[in-house]
Amino acid sequence: MDLREFQKQIAKAYREKDRARGLAGTFMYFMEEVGELAEALREPEKHDLEGEFADCVAWLASLADIAGIDLAAATEKKYPGTCPVCGQSPCICISKP
Amino acid sequence: MDLREFQKQIAKAYREKDRARGLAGTFMYFMEEVGELAEALREPEKHDLEGEFADCVAWLASLADIAGIDLAAATEKKYPGTCPVCGQSPCICISKP
Numbered sequence: 001m002d003l004r005e006f007q008k009q010i011a012k013a014y015r016e017k018d019r020a021r022g023l024a025g026t027f028m029y030f031m032e033e034v035g036e037l038a039e040a041l042r043e044p045e046k047h048d049l050e051g052e053f054a055d056c057v058a059w060l061a062s063l064a065d066i067a068g069i070d071l072a073a074a075t076e077k078k079y080p081g082t083c084p085v086c087g088q089s090p091c092i093c094i095s096k097p
Numbered sequence: 098m099d100l101r102e103f104q105k106q107i108a109k110a111y112r113e114k115d116r117a118r119g120l121a122g123t124f125m126y127f128m129e130e131v132g133e134l135a136e137a138l139r140e141p142e143k144h145d146l147e148g149e150f151a152d153c154v155a156w157l158a159s160l161a162d163i164a165g166i167d168l169a170a171a172t173e174k175k176y177p178g179t180c181p182v183c184g185q186s187p188c189i190c191i192s193k194p
Contacts (some may be wrong), residue, residue, distance in 0.1 A: 009176065056127035056157055067146060078148050078152070
């Protein structure tokens with residue numbers, strides 16, 4: 001699944017509503033989905049775990065669109081397949097603990 | 098950027114650490130990044146907004162890996178380009194407000 005295309009798809013469907021709602025309001029929706037993800041991770045048999053992960057990706061894409069960030073480019077830049085610093089694939093020197 | 102490949106890349110680099118830390122501990126790291134994203138959205142000139150978005154995607158991929166969820170498949174399923182229900186592209190009937 002192409003993340004860049006997905007962000008465009010979300011922007012096409014929701015940009016108008018997302019922008020009207022604004023950054024803070026859209027962040028609240030994102031947080032609501034993050035909370036539902038926590039709930040589903042804790043009791044996956046009672047929730048739609050797959051759907052909650054999907055909603056988090058979708059709201060992250062909405063937020064990135066409002067903020068003018070290309071989610072795919074940002075992710076590739078910070079987590080390149082082959083790191084320009086350590087030369088490893090995957091990189092062994094990035095900051096993710 | 099292919100989200101499925103990215104999840105594999107993250108799993109290759111971090112699965113061992115992520116699993117040892119466990120689901121709850123990894124969720125806490127994800128939340129830490131979500132908090133940093135909020136901070137960067139509020140004052141983008143003082144933070145690495147792109148990097149914070151990237152970290153959220155990366156930790157979401159780690160969480161999905163631990164939970165046995167294919168993030169790309171989950172997202173495509175819930176947010177298909179052309180909706181099998183309404184027949185529209187983008188779908189106009191899915192639940193995202």
